[in-house]
Amino acid sequence: MNKKGHVLNAILLALGLGVILSVDPRTFQPNDVESYLSIAEKIGQLSLPIVLGALFPDVDTAFGKHRKTLHNLPVLVTFLVFPLIFNNLHFVWIGVATHYVLDMVGSKRGIALFYPLSPQEYDLPTGVATSSKYADPVTLVVTVAELGVLAGVHYYLFSLDVSLAAAAASFSAIL
Ligand SMILES: [Zn+2]
DSSP states (O other): OOHHHHHHHHHHHHHHHHHHHHOOTTTOOTTOHHHHHHHHHHHHHHHHHHHHHHHGGGGGGTSSOTTTTTSSHHHHHHHHHHHHHHSOOTTHHHHHHHHHHHHHHHSSSOBOTTTTTOOOOBOOTTOOOTTSTTHHHHHHHHHHHHHHHHHHIIIIIOOSSSOHHHHHHHHHHHO
């Protein structure tokens, strides 16, 4: 996927996730201005880290091997753990993760998920050429699917709007 696709995906994801994380469908008050202010605040909080995270993996076009050096699970784990240790860069991992998903689902070439252990690139057969006229529709479909998964996790498994430590604790509580 090209840069435009990644940014489009990240912005839409931040908008959708901002709603998911600040709206509890069971208690939402549609007439309360406060509800909309908290959605706007959450979108503001999420958008920059997610967009930056979505741009990060393609830095390996300049440093290292493209679709390998910064397109792998160890890099994603680093961004998941970093906020726990240093208490910053929250939500950047969502941008990195969505970049991987879009590269795997929405483009012809895969990514080397287990690099540097293996240079094998993984892909799904759904890919379209990044120059194809279907690139934007595919990006939209992928974004909607991701929001569905994130909403499911957030509403039914554990809150995504907390530190990973709290998420891990609540996750282990339901096991
Ligand atoms: Zn990429």
